[in-house]
Amino acid sequence: xxxxxxxxxxxxxxxxxxxxxxxxxxxxxxxxxxxxxxxxxxxxxxxxxxxxxxxxxxxxxxxxxxxxxxxxxxxxxxxxxxxxxxxxxxxxxxxxxxxxxxxxxxxxxxxxxxxxxxxxxxxxxxxxxxxxxxxxxxxxxxxxxxxxxxxxxxxxxxxxxxxxxxxxxxxxxxxxxxxxxxxxxxxxxxxxxxxxxxxxxxxxxxxxxxxxxxxxxxxxxxxxxxxxxxxxxxxxxxxxxxxxxxxxx
Amino acid sequence: xxxxxxxxxxxxxxxxxxxxxxxxxxxxxxxxxxxxxxxxxxxxxxxxxxxxxxxxxxxxxxxxxxxxxxxxxxxxxxxxxxxxxxxxxxxxxxxxxxxxxxxxxxxxxxxxxxxxxxxxxxxxxxxxxxxxxxxxxxxxxxxxxxxxxxxxxxxxxxxxxxxxxxxxxxxxxxxxxxxxxxxxxxxxxxxxxxxxxxxxxxxxxxxxxxxxxxxxxxxxxxxxxxxxxxxxxxxxxxxxxxxxxxxxx
Numbered sequence: 001x002x003x004x005x006x007x008x009x010x011x012x013x014x015x016x017x018x019x020x021x022x023x024x025x026x027x028x029x030x031x032x033x034x035x036x037x038x039x040x041x042x043x044x045x046x047x048x049x050x051x052x053x054x055x056x057x058x059x060x061x062x063x064x065x066x067x068x069x070x071x072x073x074x075x076x077x078x079x080x081x082x083x084x085x086x087x088x089x090x091x092x093x094x095x096x097x098x099x100x101x102x103x104x105x106x107x108x109x110x111x112x113x114x115x116x117x118x119x120x121x122x123x124x125x126x127x128x129x130x131x132x133x134x135x136x137x138x139x140x141x142x143x144x145x146x147x148x149x150x151x152x153x154x155x156x157x158x159x160x161x162x163x164x165x166x167x168x169x170x171x172x173x174x175x176x177x178x179x180x181x182x183x184x185x186x187x188x189x190x191x192x193x194x195x196x197x198x199x200x201x202x203x204x205x206x207x208x209x210x211x212x213x214x215x216x217x218x219x220x221x222x223x224x225x226x227x228x229x230x231x232x233x234x235x236x237x238x239x240x241x242x243x244x245x246x247x248x249x
Numbered sequence: 250x251x252x253x254x255x256x257x258x259x260x261x262x263x264x265x266x267x268x269x270x271x272x273x274x275x276x277x278x279x280x281x282x283x284x285x286x287x288x289x290x291x292x293x294x295x296x297x298x299x300x301x302x303x304x305x306x307x308x309x310x311x312x313x314x315x316x317x318x319x320x321x322x323x324x325x326x327x328x329x330x331x332x333x334x335x336x337x338x339x340x341x342x343x344x345x346x347x348x349x350x351x352x353x354x355x356x357x358x359x360x361x362x363x364x365x366x367x368x369x370x371x372x373x374x375x376x377x378x379x380x381x382x383x384x385x386x387x388x389x390x391x392x393x394x395x396x397x398x399x400x401x402x403x404x405x406x407x408x409x410x411x412x413x414x415x416x417x418x419x420x421x422x423x424x425x426x427x428x429x430x431x432x433x434x435x436x437x438x439x440x441x442x443x444x445x446x447x448x449x450x451x452x453x454x455x456x457x458x459x460x461x462x463x464x465x466x467x468x469x470x471x472x473x474x475x476x477x478x479x480x481x482x483x484x485x486x487x488x489x490x491x492x493x494x495x496x497x498x
Contacts, residue, residue, distance in 0.1 A: 092373035124341035139490020155400035241388020
């Protein structure tokens with residue numbers, strides 16, 4: 001393994017076997033693993049001989065600088081992200097901050113983001129065109145989020161929502177559903193997955209009308225079907241297209 | 250491993266180390282691997298002791314029935330999909346057809362879809378809210394695809410395009426770019442990745458105006474930035490939000 005290298009590694013939902021073989025090899029071959037405390041705890045037992053360095057949730061810039069500083073000392077550094085490195089992950093900030101460290105190579109190792117791992121738990125909600133939207137307005141004005149929800153509903157995309165709730169934003173999923181209900185039928189098939197790939201994983205298939213009045217937590221990923229999405233048994237299934245057997249809206 | 254089971258396995262872009270550990274274990278533990286010829290060829294050498302069964306590209310229903318028939322004989326069957334099982338993959342059709350085989354258990358094992366693996370090659374184009382749109386009008390009317398492109402452009406989503414071209418649809422990417430250019434600046438940062446994770450992998454960062462006049466093939470995945478996406482060196486990077494340093498549109 002070459003030195004002066006920062007790898008940004010998507011570890012998937014959390015369980016060891018849900019990361020790619022390439023991600024596991026990167027963690028085996030690195031010297032130090034840098035990450036948010038919760039993610040480091042997820043991998044620690046499988047890579048016990050590594051040096052671990054953690055920073056709190058919102059200290060992303062500091063975490064990236066820490067990774068480059070460690071690499072500058074000649075260590076191979078793995079910065080871990082839950083899910084994918086490139087979907088609401090750290091790969092972008094690493095590349096931005098990396099401009100200040102031109103001697104350090106950056107490698108990005110993708111992983112299974114919650115939209116995909118959650119979809120597999122529910123059935124097949126995202127088989128066709130879909131949008132991924134975060135309801136967190138920490139770095140994005142709510143008006144922009146609202147506009148995206150509206151556009152997604154009008155163009156009949158299946159939708160996956162990240163960060164549907166937090167202590168400060170307890171009513172955001174309800175607000176989002178109200179926007180979607182303006183363009184989508186209340187009977188639209190939806191699904192929620194809690195604790196994907198972790199202890200206590202659970203799924204629920206419900207209607208958009210019911211979803212509006214459901215309280216979810218920050219460990220939940222939400223799926224909204226398109227006009228063709230159906231419930232099959234306990235599963236949420238979107239067909240791959242709009243054939244003659246289905247009802248084009 | 251229990252019998253009478255069909256596993257739908259996303260194998261990622263193709264190289265063995267890009268599948269998850271869970272996917273590799275599923276293939277190790279199954280009796281028969283069913284898939285489209287090209288995907289079977291990608292995994293064959295790593296699971297040489299398995300029985301392989303292939304069907305051509307568009308025979309998806311027959312492929313699913315074959316999987317269930319094999320499972321009915323008491324075999325553990327793995328149906329493989331490139332990328333993810335649930336993004337333009339086979340998990341939906343397996344669950345639909347599975348209604349006819351109530352004694353067979355279905356397990357869906359997610360993988361890294363081309364949007365994520367291609368993004369990692371380019372840098373970080375999909376860090377924030379994005380849409381995934383297929384330009385194939387085989388099962389979806391072009392009017393619906395056009396409406397989604399328009400909605401995605403207007404709401405400032407980053408966009409990933411699958412199936413941007415084929416022999417019969419040589420001008421579809423150009424048509425798509427013309428729709429996007431109505432709502433997005435011609436200087437918008439875009440990227441293309443060819444042969445993700447396979448021999449001959451290559452990336453190119455270019456503007457939306459340039460993309461319009463670029464000929465791509467069916468092994469290409471296309472990325473269109475949002476209003477904040479920048480080129481950093483050879484990389485395409487979308488920031489995680491709209492902070493005071495960036496220019497809100």
